[in-house]
Amino acid sequence: MRLECSGLNFAYPESETMVIQDLWFAMDGPGFHAVFGPSGVGKTSFAKLLANYRDRPELPIQTSGIGTILYSYNLERLPGWSSTGRHLDRICPADRQDLKKELIDIFQLGPVLGARFSQLSMGQQNRMNLIRYLLQDFDLLILDESLANVDEKLRQAILLAVKELFSHKMFLYISHNLMEVARFCKDILVLTEPSREKPSKIVSGQDDTRISVLEKPSLDRIMLEVMSAF
Amino acid sequence: MKYAKILGPLLGLIVCICVAGVPDSRAEQISLNYRLKWLFNTSVAGDIFAMEKGFFAAAGLDVTIKEGSPEKDAIKELELGYADFGVASADQVIRALDKGADVVVLAQIFQTNPMQWIYRDDQLQITRLSDLQGCRMGITYGGNDETIMKTLLAKAGLTLRDVQVTGVRFDFTPFLKNRVTLWPVYRNSQGVILAGQLAREGESVRFFNPADFGVDFVANSVVTSGKMAADHPDRVRQFLSALLDAWEAAMDPANQKQVLAAVKRYDKGTQGEVQKAQLDATRDLVKPRPDTAVGRIRPKAWAQTEAIMLAQGMIKQPVHVTSRLRDLASFQ
Amino acid sequence: MLFRRIYQFMIVYAVFLAILLVVKKGLSLSDYVIPGLSLILETAVQMSAGFFTDVMDTLSVAILGQGISIFLAFFVGILGRKSSWAGSMIRVTAYNIQAYPIVALAPIIFILLGDGFLSRLLIAAMICYFPLLLSVLGVMAAPVEDIEHFYIATGRMRWQLEVKIRAFENLSKLTTVIAGSATLAMAGTIVAEFIAANAGIGYSIRIALYQSDLAAILTALFMIGIVISVYQGILETLGEMVKAKWGSENKGVLL
Numbered sequence: 001m002r003l004e005c006s007g008l009n010f011a012y013p014e015s016e017t018m019v020i021q022d023l024w025f026a027m028d029g030p031g032f033h034a035v036f037g038p039s040g041v042g043k044t045s046f047a048k049l050l051a052n053y054r055d056r057p058e059l060p061i062q063t064s065g066i067g068t069i070l071y072s073y074n075l076e077r078l079p080g081w082s083s084t085g086r087h088l089d090r091i092c093p094a095d096r097q098d099l100k101k102e103l104i105d106i107f108q109l110g111p112v113l114g115a116r117f118s119q120l121s122m123g124q125q126n127r128m129n130l131i132r133y134l135l136q137d138f139d140l141l142i143l144d145e146s147l148a149n150v151d152e153k154l155r156q157a158i159l160l161a162v163k164e165l166f167s168h169k170m171f172l173y174i175s176h177n178l179m180e181v182a183r184f185c186k187d188i189l190v191l192t193e194p195s196r197e198k199p200s201k202i203v204s205g206q207d208d209t210r211i212s213v214l215e216k217p218s219l220d221r222i223m224l225e226v227m228s229a230f
Numbered sequence: 231m232k233y234a235k236i237l238g239p240l241l242g243l244i245v246c247i248c249v250a251g252v253p254d255s256r257a258e259q260i261s262l263n264y265r266l267k268w269l270f271n272t273s274v275a276g277d278i279f280a281m282e283k284g285f286f287a288a289a290g291l292d293v294t295i296k297e298g299s300p301e302k303d304a305i306k307e308l309e310l311g312y313a314d315f316g317v318a319s320a321d322q323v324i325r326a327l328d329k330g331a332d333v334v335v336l337a338q339i340f341q342t343n344p345m346q347w348i349y350r351d352d353q354l355q356i357t358r359l360s361d362l363q364g365c366r367m368g369i370t371y372g373g374n375d376e377t378i379m380k381t382l383l384a385k386a387g388l389t390l391r392d393v394q395v396t397g398v399r400f401d402f403t404p405f406l407k408n409r410v411t412l413w414p415v416y417r418n419s420q421g422v423i424l425a426g427q428l429a430r431e432g433e434s435v436r437f438f439n440p441a442d443f444g445v446d447f448v449a450n451s452v453v454t455s456g457k458m459a460a461d462h463p464d465r466v467r468q469f470l471s472a473l474l475d476a477w478e479a480a481m482d483p484a485n486q487k488q489v490l491a492a493v494k495r496y497d498k499g500t501q502g503e504v505q506k507a508q509l510d511a512t513r514d515l516v517k518p519r520p521d522t523a524v525g526r527i528r529p530k531a532w533a534q535t536e537a538i539m540l541a542q543g544m545i546k547q548p549v550h551v552t553s554r555l556r557d558l559a560s561f562q
Numbered sequence: 563m564l565f566r567r568i569y570q571f572m573i574v575y576a577v578f579l580a581i582l583l584v585v586k587k588g589l590s591l592s593d594y595v596i597p598g599l600s601l602i603l604e605t606a607v608q609m610s611a612g613f614f615t616d617v618m619d620t621l622s623v624a625i626l627g628q629g630i631s632i633f634l635a636f637f638v639g640i641l642g643r644k645s646s647w648a649g650s651m652i653r654v655t656a657y658n659i660q661a662y663p664i665v666a667l668a669p670i671i672f673i674l675l676g677d678g679f680l681s682r683l684l685i686a687a688m689i690c691y692f693p694l695l696l697s698v699l700g701v702m703a704a705p706v707e708d709i710e711h712f713y714i715a716t717g718r719m720r721w722q723l724e725v726k727i728r729a730f731e732n733l734s735k736l737t738t739v740i741a742g743s744a745t746l747a748m749a750g751t752i753v754a755e756f757i758a759a760n761a762g763i764g765y766s767i768r769i770a771l772y773q774s775d776l777a778a779i780l781t782a783l784f785m786i787g788i789v790i791s792v793y794q795g796i797l798e799t800l801g802e803m804v805k806a807k808w809g810s811e812n813k814g815v816l817l
Contacts, residue, residue, distance in 0.1 A: 051715070070715050077708045081730050091718065129712075136716050303774055306595045325774055329594035329601075371760070372769025397760035403673050544773070 001065040001170050003027045003050075003140065008060055010042070010049060019045045020191075025202050027170075027187045032163055034173045034181040034205065036226060037191035043174050046191065047071055047142045050172070066139040066170060073144035076129045078117040084128050085113030092135045099165070103131045106161045108154060122149040127158070134162065140170040147175070159184050163209060182222040183208050190229035201229050259292040260465060265304040265316040267450055269297050270496035272508035273344070273419055274317075275489050276477030276516070276524070282492040283479070289472040291465075305333050308455040315458075315469055320448035320535045320551075321374055327549035332456035335532070335555045336470050337525030339477070342515045343449040345375055347412040347438040348424055354411050356438050359386035362393060367412035368405065370398040375414040378440050378447050381538045385444065412438060418511035423504060446531040447538060459556055467561035470525075474558060477524040481517045527555045564795035571791040575784060582780075597777035605777035610785070613766060617785045620751045620762040621793060623679065627686030628747035632740060634691050639698030640725055656695055664689055664750070668757050682754040682762065689750030690743045697739040701732040737801030744794050748786065 008023040019042040027033045035043050051071035053061040063069075078087045092100045104110050107127040112120055120128060130146045147155045162171070163184070175181050181188055185205040192198045203225045206218055266274055277295055280286055286293040296313070298304065304316025305326045317339070318326075326333050347367065355361065359382055369376050369390070375398070383389055396410045402424060405413035415421040417437055425435050440447065452473065459466055480489045490505055497505070517524055529552045536551045579602075586596040593601050642652035664685055675681045702725065709727050713719040729736060755764025763782055770778035 072712075075708050076711060079709055079727055079730060081726070091712075091716070132712065300771060306774070309591055309595050310589070322774060326592070326594040329597070330592040331594040332592065370772070371765070372772040399672060399757070401669060401673060 001028065001030050001139070002063065003033075003066060003170065003172075004062045006060045006062070008046075008049070010045060020049075023191075023200050025189050025200065027172075027189070027202070029186070030166075030168050030170045031186045031207065032159070032171045032173055032184055034175065034185035034188040035191060036175070036178065036181050036188050037200075037230060038193075039176075041191045041193055041230070043191055044073070044144055047073075047144050047172065047174060051142060063140075068136075068138045069140045069142070070133055070136060070138045071142040071144065072130060072133045072146050074126050074129075074146055074148040077125070078128065078132075080116050080118050082116075083114050084109075084117050084120065087117075088113070088128075088132060088135070091132050093137075096135050100131070100135055102165070103134055107131055107158060123151065123154075126150060130158075134166065138169065140172065141166075142172045142174065144174045145176070155180070156184075160209065178223055178226060179219070182206060182219055182226060188222075188226055190226055192230040198230065203229060259287065259290055260468075261292045262286075262294070262314040262465075262469060263307075263312065264293050264295045264469075265302060265307050265313040266295060266298040267304065267317040267319065268299070270493075271419060271500065272493050272497070272505050272512055273416070275493055275509060275512060276339070276473070276480040277317075278492050278496055279480035279485075279489055280473050280476030282495070283476065283488070285472040285476040285479075286469070289468045291468055291472060293469070305331055305453060308333060308453065308458075314465075315452060315454045317450050318453045319374060319450055320532065321377065321539060321544070323451065323453060323554070324536050324539050324545060324549055324551050327551060327554060328545040328547070333453050333554065334456050334459045335451045335453055335527060335551075336459075336466065337452040337474060337557065338448060338527045338531075339451060339525060340449040340515050341518050341522060341526065341528070342439065342441055343378075343447050344417040344419070344421075344512075344515050345378065345414060345447075345449065346417045346421065346440070347375075348405070348415050348421055348435050349412045349438060350428070351434050351436045359383070359443050360388070362386060362412075363388055364393065365412055366394040366396065366410045368396050368398040368410050368414055370414060373398070373414075374447065374449075377538060377542060377544065378445055379414075380542060381445050381447070382440055382443060384541075418508055418515055422507045422511050426504065426507065445538070446528075446534050448528075448531045448535045451527075452525070456554075459561075463561045466556075467558065470558050470561065474523075474525045477516065481513050481524060483513070525558070527557050529555055564792065564799055567791040567795035567798070568788065571787045575787055579780070593777075594774065595776075597780070602777045602780055605775070606781045606784070609778055609781050613763060613782050613785045614789075616761070616763040616766045616782075617789045620755060620764065620786075621748065621789055623682045623762065624686050624690075624744070624747040624751040625793075627683050627751060628690050628740075628743055630683070631687040631691035631694055631743065631747065634687065635694035635698045638695055639702045640721070642699055643702035643725075643728075656692075656699075664753060665757065668754070672757070678760070682751050682759050685754035685757075686747050686750035689753065690747035693746060694739060694743050697735060701736060702728050704728065706731045733805055737798075737804060741794055741797040741801055744797055745790055748790050748793075752786070 004026040005023050008020055009018060010020040011018045023046070035046060037043055048071060049056070049059060050061060051069050053059045053069075078084055088100060088104075104113070107130070109124065109127055109131065112124055112128075117125060117128065126146055126148055127150060130143065133141055133146075147158060150158070159173075159180070173181065173185055183206050186207040188203045188205045189200060190203055191200045203222060205222055264277070266277060268274070270278060281293065281295050296302075298317065303322065304313055304318045305322055307313035308316055309331060315336075318333075323333055323335060349356075354365070362383060363386070367379070369379055380390065383392065394410075396404050398414055402413065402420070404410045405424070406427075413424075415424060415437075417439075421437060428435055452470070454466060479485055486506070486509065490502065490509060493505055493509070494502065500508070532551050532555060536545070536549060539545050540548060582596050583599060585591070586598065597605070638652055638656050642650075642656065667688070668681075668685060671681050671684055675684065706727050709731065710719065710724065713723060713727075751762060752764035752767070755762035756768050757764075759765050763786055767779055767782050770776075770782065
């Protein structure tokens with residue numbers, strides 16, 4: 001699995017301001033990768049371009065071993081005409097019923113399956129949304145703040161479980177939580193503002209797979225490297 | 231030279247004073263509003279002629295003639311002060327009196343009611359009212375024609391149940407498509423158009439005139455408020471005299487060209503030939519004989535109109551409409 | 563909701579009547595111009611039953627016309643929701659047809675369909691349909707990206723689902739517009755009857771107008787107001803029930 005970008009430029013139509021300028025990077029292998037950067041640096045724009053890059057052949061994005069790319073984000077909603085449990089039933093392929101149950105347990109959503117989406121808290125809504133993406137066919141899943149508003153302990157548990165259950169899949173995790181990104185992600189693409197003329201770079205994360213492991217000095221080094229990248 | 235220096239400005243001053251002192255004939259004119267019952271067309275040729283040929287101005291009046299419509303009721307406007315004179319149908323006058331309105335009739339423009347029924351002469355012959363039995367006919371529910379037809383049928387011992395009634399709307403399709411035999415029209419406007427249309431297709435028509443069978447239901451009349459008649463008899467006389475003179479002139483065949491030209495200025499949508507035929511038809515209704523005075527009020531017809539309305543429950547009690555009839559002579 | 567509608571109408575009607583009577587008194591007008599209270603009451607007693615039947619006749623046509631216009635608005639709105647050439651064509655055609663005042667189209671309708679039930683129905687539907695169409699087009703043409711994204715990304719999106727999502731997300735707006743369009747349907751039917759029909763309250767008003775009978779017109783207006791208030795109140799109550807059962811709003815948060 002490889003995701004490569006060689007000199008990507010992007011500006012919105014009728015705007016002269018570049019959102020992404022001359023972006024070069026490559027990410028290899030399955031696992032959790034991250035896109036990090038301050039607000040407004042173009043993380044979401046990049047994620048959307050990546051999700052639909054096959055519709056725009058002019059974009060200098062190449063993949064190998066990646067078929068389906070899905071993009072999920074934290075403001076998504078499920079339709080309100082039936083309970084969230086019924087929605088999950090409907091969108092879950094028949095052969096993944098066990099996986100669905102397992103994810104519901106891990107994500108701690110069992111008690112709210114009978115509720116409508118609008119009745120859930122924001123954290124519950126984001127978890128519910130993420131489950132339905134994890135039940136789909138994908139090779140690369142972009143998680144744009146998909147675990148926002150979820151408490152830290154549960155978020156970490158979810159991340160580790162997803163890494164374990166979907167170890168053969170590639171994830172691109174977009175988050176503002178530097179420590180989380182540095183600790184659980186493999187490659188961290190640090191995006192910088194085009195106006196600062198500082199190239200974006202890849203920083204290697206700690207890529208923890210267990211919650212008990214916490215290498216503080218290593219984590220500090222990664223975080224420092226990320227911070228100094230922009 | 232000395233005097234010339236003084237006389238020049240002095241003469242100028244005198245001329246100025248004289249000019250300023252000349253009375254402005256316009257300023258002395260009395261402004262009046264006159265509300266018609268319907269739009270400008272050949273049916274109101276006399277009204278248009280009065281305005282166009284200066285009959286009102288000559289009488290010292292500045293009259294604004296306003297078009298009418300079903301929603302604009304001249305009698306209500308008299309009471310509200312929006313109009314000083316107006317044209318109203320006899321049934322309006324009688325209904326208004328029934329409800330306490332203070333209205334008087336000054337002139338009866340149409341000596342014969344233009345509301346008549348058209349029919350193809352190869353389909354029907356109406357020599358007696360009983361010939362109406364079983365006829366397919368158009369009736370405007372709530373309109374004058376319904377009242378008139380009910381009276382005609384009653385005279386023959388019939389009711390609306392003895393005929394096949396089609397509700398009348400604004401177009402003539404039911405009659406043109408031969409779905410009805412008798413169709414109510416204003417003889418001098420729609421009647422002329424329909425007759426012409428059918429004549430072009432080789433069909434000849436006749437008109438069923440209720441007056442021929444003893445039902446003399448009065449049509450449009452000139453009205454004003456009782457207060458105006460009592461407080462300003464001179465003004466009423468001036469107005470009525472000018473108006474009736476104009477109608478007399480407009481109905482004079484010798485003035486036909488001028489009348490048609492005047493009407494054309496207000497009714498541009500109707501073809502000249504049609505307007506000429508409409509004017510001929512209007513003349514027959516307004517001045518059926520050369521010696522008939524235009525505007526002649528016929529109290530018997532008014533009394534019959536009231537009796538018909540009373541009989542049909544359109545008014546609750548007698549209103550004695552004949553006591554509200556004032557012709558020009560009563561203002562002399 | 564229902565009773566509020568009725569008493570609100572009663573208040574408006576009473577104020578309107580009071581103003582008329584004050585004007586009558588102030589200007590010393592006869593019953594011919596503005597009828598007195600006793601004449602109005604007398605007329606109401608005489609004509610209420612007949613007018614009620616007429617209003618119900620009109621209402622039945624209006625309900626049917628409204629149903630047709632709702633169907634048509636959704637049909638055109640769904641077809642025209644895409645920004646494709648066909649969608650744009652449908653929208654422009656719909657706007658153009660509505661640009662003609664109904665009184666201009668009415669003669670053609672009456673010539674083609676006669677002055678019976680069908681003409682009234684068609685005119686009611688035409689008058690009521692355009693505001694509905696505008697709302698439905700607005701709703702159907704606006705993607706609900708937060709919900710639709712998943713279905714599009716996973717290839718599950720079908721037009722039925724798209725319509726369902728957009729309708730559901732705008733349930734409140736749609737129910738309000740549908741309830742509001744009842745008045746338009748009623749007005750449309752009355753206009754049709756007034757122009758050229760031979761039944762219904764519009765037809766009765768036309769007769770009253772011919773006869774300069776303002777008391778009858780006031781009675782008819784009262785009947786129309788009461789019946790439309792009840793009908794609209796019922797529609798609004800139904801809308802509230804639909805929203806309560808299906809709506810995503812006001813569901814509260816599970817603690």
